[in-house]
Amino acid sequence: MAELVAIGAGIAVLTGIGAGIGIGIATAKAADAVARQPEAEGKISKILLLGCALAEATAIYGFVIGLLIILFLG
Amino acid sequence: MEKLAESLMEELNCETVFTIPVLGGIGVSESVVVTWIIMAFMVLLSLLLTRNLKVHGISKRQAALEYCVTWLNNLVEGMLGKEAKEYAPYLVTVLLYLGVSNVIGLFGFKPPTKDLNTAAALALMSIVLIEAAGIRKKGVKKWAKSFAEPVAVVAPINVLEIFIRPLSLCMRLFGNVLGAFVIMELIKLILPVGLPLPFSFYFDIFDGLIQAYVFVFLTSLFIKEAVE
Numbered sequence: 001m002a003e004l005v006a007i008g009a010g011i012a013v014l015t016g017i018g019a020g021i022g023i024g025i026a027t028a029k030a031a032d033a034v035a036r037q038p039e040a041e042g043k044i045s046k047i048l049l050l051g052c053a054l055a056e057a058t059a060i061y062g063f064v065i066g067l068l069i070i071l072f073l074g
Numbered sequence: 075m076e077k078l079a080e081s082l083m084e085e086l087n088c089e090t091v092f093t094i095p096v097l098g099g100i101g102v103s104e105s106v107v108v109t110w111i112i113m114a115f116m117v118l119l120s121l122l123l124t125r126n127l128k129v130h131g132i133s134k135r136q137a138a139l140e141y142c143v144t145w146l147n148n149l150v151e152g153m154l155g156k157e158a159k160e161y162a163p164y165l166v167t168v169l170l171y172l173g174v175s176n177v178i179g180l181f182g183f184k185p186p187t188k189d190l191n192t193a194a195a196l197a198l199m200s201i202v203l204i205e206a207a208g209i210r211k212k213g214v215k216k217w218a219k220s221f222a223e224p225v226a227v228v229a230p231i232n233v234l235e236i237f238i239r240p241l242s243l244c245m246r247l248f249g250n251v252l253g254a255f256v257i258m259e260l261i262k263l264i265l266p267v268g269l270p271l272p273f274s275f276y277f278d279i280f281d282g283l284i285q286a287y288v289f290v291f292l293t294s295l296f297i298k299e300a301v302e
Contacts, residue, residue, distance in 0.1 A: 050295070053288040057242060060249035067256070071083050 009069045015062025022055030081259070105189035112174050112186070146170075153294040158207060158301045161294070168196065169290045176251060176282025180274075185282075187251045190244070197244035200293045201236065208300035243292060250285045254278065 030048040034041050090101040123139050132140070146166045151159045172187065179185045186192045209217045221232040254277035261270050 046291075049284075049288070050291060053246070053292070057246050060246055060253065063253050064245060064249045067252070 005069060005073045008073070009066040012062050012066035012069060016059045019055050019057075019059035022058075023052050026051040026055065103189065103191075104184055105186035105192050108178065108183050108186045109175070109192070111183065112171065112178065116170065116174065150290065150294060153291055153298070155298045157211070158294075158297050161203065161207060161297055164203065165290050165294055168200075168293070169286055172196075172247075172286035172289055173283055176286055177279055179255070179282075180278055185251055185255075187247055188255060190248050193244045193248040193251075194240075196247070196289070197240035200243055200289075200296075201240040204239070204293070204296045204300050205236065207297050211301040239296060243289060247285055247289055250281060254281050 026048055030044050033044050037044075090103050091107050092102055094100040094102060123135065126133075127136055146169065147162055150162045150165045150169065154162060154165070175186045175192075205217075208220065212220065222229045223232075258270060258273065258277055261273050
């Protein structure tokens with residue numbers, strides 16, 4: 001039983017893949033944009049922060065689910 | 075594993091500190107008490123800082139205070155846009171409260187945002203403010219009509235958004251603070267001396283302040299959208 005719970009929590013944390021890819025793409029594009037237009041850095045970093053916060057949300061949901069699985073099933 | 079789950083469960087639960095003996099007893103949980111401490115601290119600080127304000131020949135304290143207030147106001151007003159800048163004081167208050175409550179773990183208190191109820195209450199306040207701002211700006215009729223924009227087919231999704239927005243705001247704040255806390259606990263389990271220091275800078279200070287900023291940023295973005 002404990003092994004199954006651990007596997008379930010591990011699967012839930014796989015949502016981190018999406019967040020990692022999303023934040024990676026966003027940061028790459030932001031670096032690109034700053035290299036092209038250094039004067040727009042303020043605006044770019046603001047948008048980057050928003051995008052990262054939204055992309056990160058999926059990872060957080062996965063983490064919350066994983067935690068709930070360990071706490072209530074384990 | 076069992077011990078870890080138990081201690082995590084203990085941290086997840088917010089204990090009731092004492093009960094007010096009216097109406098069959100109202101439980102006052104730890105997060106409320108810590109919030110009172112934060113409130114007392116902020117009120118005391120603002121009373122001390124705003125004494126003897128002058129127009130000419132200002133003191134260094136007043137100069138620093140004016141700089142901070144202007145900076146915070148400009149930050150939030152920049153996010154809100156011209157149309158909705160009267161909501162800035164509320165959002166600056168939320169920003170200060172979240173900022174203090176996310177880093178208060180450094181002083182040995184339990185951060186109130188680690189309690190799901192605090193995060194849920196803040197998210198509910200945000201969504202009420204967002205919709206109220208929309209109604210105030212457009213009137214009830216136009217506000218109701220705005221759900222059917224740009225085409226009538228998307229109306230159910232727009233209505234669903236009223237429930238999804240506070241849910242995601244609440245879960246983002248709660249999940250981040252709890253996640254940082256759990257990771258810090260695990261690091262302390264590995265090596266309690268020295269190792270937690272660099273991680274504490276990231277998880278306790280940087281992440282907490284970023285989450286406070288993100289919460290206010292998203293709320294102001296939604297308000298800006300609602301009054302457009």
